[in-house]
Amino acid sequence: MTDAATAPMHGYARDKDALVKRLHRIEGQVRGIEKMLVDDRYCIDIITQISAVTTALESVAFKILDEHVNHCVTGALAAGDEEVAAEKSRELLEAVHRFTRSR
Numbered sequence: 001m002t003d004a005a006t007a008p009m010h011g012y013a014r015d016k017d018a019l020v021k022r023l024h025r026i027e028g029q030v031r032g033i034e035k036m037l038v039d040d041r042y043c044i045d046i047i048t049q050i051s052a053v054t055t056a057l058e059s060v061a062f063k064i065l066d067e068h069v070n071h072c073v074t075g076a077l078a079a080g081d082e083e084v085a086a087e088k089s090r091e092l093l094e095a096v097h098r099f100t101r102s103r
Contacts, residue, residue: 011071012064019060026056065095 012019033049069092076088 011067015063019063022060026053029053029056061099068092
């Protein structure tokens with residue numbers, strides 16, 4: 001078990017509260033889509049809302065990815081440990097590949 005003093009600091013930590021609030025709003029949007037289905041709303045209106053949720057989630061993902069690059073990857077490169085830098089670079093490329101495949 002790690003305590004707060006030894007837990008790793010993630011790049012998004014500074015913005016964590018805002019990201020959690022944004023995810024809660026997205027969660028509300030998804031519940032709204034569910035209600036639209038239950039209420040037999042027009043298909044195009046539902047698709048429009050799904051598109052908005054997708055865009056919102058992508059925005060959160062871009063923010064976290066940006067912070068990963070600017071904090072985790074940059075820190076690993078600056079530390080000079082080639083093995084750690086290579087691992088962070090691999091993680092970054094894998095994340096980018098997963099993200100682009102999902103589009």
